[in-house]
Structure formats: C-alpha cells, structure tokens
Amino acid sequence: MMEEGDDVLEHINKLKTLAEQLEAVGAPVCEDDLVITLLGSLSDSYQFLITALESRSDTLSWELVTSRLLHEEMKRKEQGSKGDEASQGQAFITRDNQRKGRPVKKSWPCHNCGKIGHWMAECPSRIQENTERHRPQRAQDSGDRYRSQRANVAQEEDSGDYLFSIGETTSAKSSDIWLVDSGATQHMTCSKKFMRNYKGFDAVDVHLADDGIVQAIGSGDIVMSMKTPQGMKKGVLTNVWHIPKLSRNLFSVGRFTKDVGPVTFTKDGCYGEAKGTKWKIGAREGKGLFKLQMTPVAPEQANAAKSSGCQGGTKSYLWHLRLGHIGHDGLNCIVTKNIGIGIDISSVKKWDVCEGCALGKxxxxxxxxxxxxxxxxxxxxxxxxxxxxxxxxxxxxxxxxxxxxxxxxxxxxxxxxxxxxxxxxxxxxxxxxxxxxxxxxxxxxxxxxxxxxxxxxxxxxxxxxxxxxxxxxxxxxxxxxxxxxxxxxxxxxxxxxxxxxxxxxxxxxxxxxxxxxxxxxxxxxxxxxxxxxxxxxxMKKPILANLKVFGCHAYVQVPQDKRAKFDSKSSLCRFLGYAEHQKSYRFEEVSTGAIKISRDATFMEDKFDEGPRNYNDESSVVEFDDHDEDEEKEEGKTDDDMDSSDDDNEDTRSSKSNIKRHTRTQSLEKATVIPSPKRRTYRCPSLEHVSAAAMDFEAAYIVDSVGETPTTFKSAMESSDSGKWKEACDSEFDSLQRNDTWEIVPLPKGRKAIGCRWVFRVKENQDGEVERFKARLVAKGFSQKFGVDYEETFAPVAKFTSIRVVLSMAAKYGLMLHQMDVKTAFLNGSLNEDIYMDQPDGYLDATQPDYVCKLKRSLYGLKQSPRMWNQTIDGFMIKMGFKKCESDHCI
CATH class of the missing domain: 3.30.420.10 (Ribonuclease H-like superfamily/Ribonuclease H)
Structure with missing residues (x-):
C-alpha cells in the first residue's frame, strides 16, 4: 500500500517490477488486473481521482492511469499541498456529468418524510402524490406554447433539496445573495441590475423543487469579482436567466463545469478550477446550502475596465501596456519631461499589480x-x-x-x-x-x-x-x-x-x-x-502617438488589388509590432496566419486571443507595400514618423504583394517510460532571403529548382505545372478513398469540423533531378481540442543506441539488413474518437456540399496519428510472433 507523502513514480515502478517478476516465473498479470491493483493501493487522498477515473465510459489502460497519477502529483507539488484532497482536473470530468458534489445519501435526511437513505425527489410517497396530481393536467399542458426548463429538479431525479430548503427558511427576497446549486440547469438571477448584453425573450417556464413554476423573461451576462491565489480576478457568467419572482440568485454548477471547469465540494465549501488554478467559490452555510463567494460587478465598472484594457480603467496602465510594460518611473519621466510626442495623459497614476509583469519580471x-x-x-x-x-x-x-x-x-x-x-x-x-x-x-x-x-x-x-x-x-x-x-x-x-x-x-x-x-x-x-x-x-524626439498594445486585435484594410468588388475591405489580424523601415505596422491574419505589413488598420486594444497560440505547421508570409504621393514626399522623415492618416482616394494607390513562404515540420520528442510527453513544435531552418523591407523580422521564403512550390490547391492549379499537381492530387485522393479514410455525413449539432489543406512537394533523386510531384492531404490538427477529439498522443521513437546496436550486430556477423517504407502508414491506424473534417479543396461532393468528412483513419496532421500507427504496427508484429523489447518499445 502507498502511504501519504510517498512518491507516485516510485510506487508505480515498484508495482511494475513485481508484475515483471511474476511474468518471468510464468505467472503474467494482465493489464486490467494491474490497473485495478494500482488504484486499490493508492492513499486516501487520491480518492477523488480514483472516482473520476472509474466513472469514465472507456477502458482504463495502464498508460492512461499512470499518466493521470503523475500529472496529479506534479500539480500537488506545484501547489504545495501534498496532504490536501486531490483536485479534479478538467481531464477527469465524466462525460455524463455525474457526481457533482452531492452529500452522501446515507447520512442526509429526506425533506419530505424525514427518513434517511434517499433524496426528497426519490421519496416514494412524494412520487405517488405527484403522479396522481399531474396525471390529468399533462394532456392539457402538451400544447403549451412555452418552452419548459427545470431549476434544481432536472427530470425529477436531481438534487432539489437546496432550493426547497430556501423556501422553507425564508420568503424574503434579496438580489444580492447567490447560492451554489448543483441541480440548476442555468445561472439564474432575480434582478437585472448587474446584467450586461441583456436580451428579452418569450416567457419560459422554470419548475422549482416545491412544484412551483416561475418564468424567465430574458438573459444576459454578469461580471463577477472573485478572490484567487493570484489575487482578485474578474470572470463572466454568460447566458444568465432573468427570473423576477426568484427568491435567490442561483449559481449553476453544471453550467460552470461545462463552460469553465470542474467544481469540487468539501466540508468547508466548494472550489472551482480552471487552467490549473483552484479557488474557493462557495462557503458552506446551514442546511446544506453553499453561499457563492463572488461579487457581481456593476455594468458601468466592467465596461470602464474593458474600454481601457486594464484594471481600474486608467489611461496610465494602458500606456504601460503600449510601451511594452514600462515601469511607473519610466512612464512618469516620459510624461513630465516631455520626452515623447503624442502622449495624451498629463500625470501618471499608480496601477495595481500587472499580471504580465508579475509573470515576466x-x-x-x-x-x-x-x-x-x-x-x-x-x-x-x-x-x-x-x-x-x-x-x-x-x-x-x-x-x-x-x-x-x-x-x-x-x-x-x-x-x-x-x-x-x-x-x-x-x-x-x-x-x-x-x-x-x-x-x-x-x-x-x-x-x-x-x-x-x-x-x-x-x-x-x-x-x-x-x-x-x-x-x-x-x-x-x-x-x-x-x-x-x-x-x-x-x-x-x-x-x-x-x-x-x-x-x-x-x-x-x-x-x-x-x-x-x-x-x-x-x-x-x-x-x-x-x-x-x-x-x-x-537627436530627435520619438513619436509615441502611434504605439499600440502588442498582440491586440485589429481590422487591417485589404488592398484594392487583392479583393473583388463585394469582398470585405478588411480582415481580422493580430498586431505583432512595427515595421520600422516601412513606417507601418506588422500584423498576422487570424484566419490564415499570413503576415501583413500595413499602416491602414483599426485597432481594438482590449481584444486579445483567449489562450496561447503557436504558428501553424506551414503558412505564408504576405507583405503589402502601399505607395502613395504622401509617402514619396516624406522619404526624408525618420523611421518613427508613421503616417496614421487615411487616404480616401483609393484609386491613387497601387499595391504590390511579395509572397514569402517557409516550411515548418514537427519533430517528436524523446520517449519517456510512463509520463505523458509534452507536445512541442519545432521548425527546421529554411532557405532564406531577407529583403530590405522585411529586415526587422527576417521573413523567409523558399525557391525550388523547378519554380515555386504552391502552398494552396488554387495556386497549384494556376501554376505552370498544374497538370502534374492535379495528377498528384488525384493519386492522393484515390488512395484515401481506397483506404476508406472517411465517410460523408452532416455535421452534428454542437460539433465543429477541423480544416484540412494540401501540402505539395517536389521529390528529387540522388542526382538532384525531379523524380515526381507529390501531394498530400493533411488535417489541421492544431485546432483539435484536448478531451474532445483527442486524448493520448504519445508514440515511442527508436533510440539511436538501439539503431547502433543493430547496425553493429549486422556488421560483426555479416547479416543482411532490409529497409522498407510503409506507404501512407498513418492511414493504417483506426481512430477511437469522432473527428469531423471539412471536405478537401478541389474534391467537394457536388450532391452534399454542406456535409463534412467523419474520419475513420488517422489522417496525417492529427495529433493522435503517430500513436494510432504505432498501436497498429505493434499489434501486427506481436501477432506475427515477435516480442517487444522492454528497454525500447520500437524494437
């Protein structure tokens, strides 16, 4: 048995060693028994984790359980709470949303009959009364034009005790009290004074625990202020229902779990978790109630903070962000000494702790x-x-x-x-x-x-x-x-x-x-x-009026030569800095990842990405060099004098686009024994030519010996080698069809299809001559979401030591080495998850253009494709009588 404070990895290795010893003496232990033994030997503090794992609908593998245990131990060490109860990470949320923190039935009395052992909603006497009372009324209500939702008593079987207890203890109404409710299907409030983006709708019936019915008449968002380990934070409760006759405001545990993260109930309160941070959201009160420890923020306060993109809504903090998180003294020096041109504040106010500075400095x-x-x-x-x-x-x-x-x-x-x-x-x-x-x-x-x-x-x-x-x-x-x-x-x-x-x-x-x-x-x-x-x-003052907050979103004008008559005149981009030698800004287009150089943009300095992002596997870099009469007259000005004025006469502009391409590939990390590997993307260096216009950021491109390799299906069909590229695409598409890679189906409601793209390569022989044109369809796996369309991604890679040993043995004993390549290897692996992908460019089903591809095979580009191929070849080799090497699973 594992004692409290013992090292998890050491415990796992001990158990694995015992299993290997048993196998060596002819008494092998199957994987299921090994998993059960491991879970049963853990200390009591891992009970929450064991419950979450056992509630999964899929089969528990040794690799999955051990990786979850190691992840949990690492998180505990980071939080410094080895003896605390294990927190339930987002990966352990069960698919059917069971076990949402209710107290144990055996120790909780029924509020209807007073007996112990069942809930009020399950009380036999109450069920009989409700059946007799509602039987003649259901036929009449079936034609009601109103929709019906339940608060607290979802389908007559969830916990209705909380709201029912409220009705017994008080009839007074307070719009400032929020209660945590594990049975409510929506966040609900009796007052709309804290709501933003309020929208009214036709009345919706909401059933209460005491068989009462109230009506929801609208919905909106509420900004909540909460205390976290990193200090005071603000979050948004979305789609909060407005129910004027509700006696208390309700915080829905189910909605919070779906939108943000899991909720854990303990003796002293309940805790929420998101992105590795755990904080207390509710304190226990009498009769099993939990009072929400979040404070609603008035709409005017929330809008003020949002408009400035900072806490407190101060202009000083906004300039702190624009100037790359400059310190208070430095900003004060700029303002008081008039060092820069364009600063629109007269004094610098102190701001609260900046999270970016705390994490970065x-x-x-x-x-x-x-x-x-x-x-x-x-x-x-x-x-x-x-x-x-x-x-x-x-x-x-x-x-x-x-x-x-x-x-x-x-x-x-x-x-x-x-x-x-x-x-x-x-x-x-x-x-x-x-x-x-x-x-x-x-x-x-x-x-x-x-x-x-x-x-x-x-x-x-x-x-x-x-x-x-x-x-x-x-x-x-x-x-x-x-x-x-x-x-x-x-x-x-x-x-x-x-x-x-x-x-x-x-x-x-x-x-x-x-x-x-x-x-x-x-x-x-x-x-x-x-x-x-x-x-x-x-010897010149810098112009600061054109500075913007790094990474913010902006709408960048699309040059007239690059759009049709009714195309959008701008595209949504991320601001990535300043093209100093062009007196312009540098952007990355959100939808395509293309890099743009332009001075015509509308900035939204309070809008950012929701999470970290990396470059795609391959993308194009596009520069737009705008030339007009004003720029030609200003050639003698300094690099800082970025012209921010708009030219209304679009006919006087001429735009050039220099398309620069670069290739990125991924490399697999070294295999580890048990822990899940970190997913990290590396890019191989590409041939590069740096133009004077893009000297600041080193934009790269590649020129092939047969001309530029196309980056999209459209550019391939418009190139001089379009016939060869089309033949390569046809061959790839036929191969996918023969392997039964997907089936065309309608996209299920609530699901989002990932994209796909064609990757083109010119294959050369050892003499440098063109051998063939190759096209491959790859999925945009970077848009996959963990826990939705992929989970495990680890696949072992052969160690160089093992390869050297094999080569040495072949050389010493004069053995013949055979080398082979499996064509479209990844397509041999079958997927365990439901993944939907857009139909490929150039091969759209004419009869079902709105349908998507439901993938059956592990297509190139998916995060789990290497793992699926490894499992396929591993099973084949074992079936052929080969035995896997324990020190290197690729041998």
Missing amino acids: QTRVRFQSNTTARTSKLLEVIHSDVCGPMSMATFSGKRYFVTFIDDKSRYCVVYLLKSKSEVAAKFMEYAAMAETQTGKRVKYLQSDNGGEYKSDKLARFCAERGIQQRFTPPYTPQLNGVAERMNRTLVECARCMMEHAGLGKSYWGEAVMTAMFLRNRCPTRAIHQDKSPYQVWT
Missing part, C-alpha cells in the same frame, strides 16, 4: 553594482551578447538573438539568428549601418569570451577597420553587464507582452523585436539625462 534581490566610467561619444564602445537557444524557434527557424548596444546612448539593435556563427556577419552589418547613420567609427567591441566573438572572420574585420575587441574573463558575465542587462530587459519585456496577449512561445521573435523598438524610445537611468536612447542617437 519576477527577479531575485539585486547585488550591489559597481559604476564604471562612461564614454562621451557615440560608437566609442559597443557592447554585445548572444541570447539563446530558445526552446521554440521562430517561423523562420531562429533560435538566438544578438544585441549591439552603444555605450553612450544605450541605443540597441537586435538581430535574430539561426546559429551563433552568424554573429560576425551581423556585426559587419551593424557597423556599416551605425557608422553611416552617425558619421562616426566604431572603436571598441565589448563582449564575453564566447567562441562566436573569436572567429577568424570577425577578427579579420576588426583588424582591417581598426576596431579593438575587449573580452571578459571566463565565467564572469558581470563584466559584460550592459549587454547582459539589455538581454534580460528585452526578454522580460517580450515575456510580459506575450503573457498579456495570450500568445505562445513561437512569437518570441516578434516580441523581442518589438521590445527593442519600444526600449529605444523609453528613458533609462543609464543615460543620466532626460532623454531616450533614440533621442540621443538621432
């Missing part, structure tokens, strides 16, 4: 710093350092960035790198740019002792230009403090902006470049004067 207590002599001229000393590698690459394969900081002005320039070997080339590029702009020469390059700064290429360049290199002693980064501190500033600023915008780690390159743009325009104590680095560098 938390530091240790600082060490005492030593001051050194400062230079008096630009470019006299340039500080430099490399940061990386990052855990995720940018869309063009960058994993590092290098900074070059002028010692006098602290003006910083950042370059994104694929590898450290590019540092020499980037410094040459920086030196040429800086010397041309300032008219001065670089004298010293200060860096650490890294090998990238000691390359022959960089040493020759510095010797030819008379630049002296200064290196810090090994393992003393403190002596390169200027560059080290700048890297930290940029990373913290980027992290804060991504956290606030809800963007994934793939966006770090965009965020770092934006952080550089903003930090150069914010004051710093290092200069010892009321100026920003940009002002010292250029």
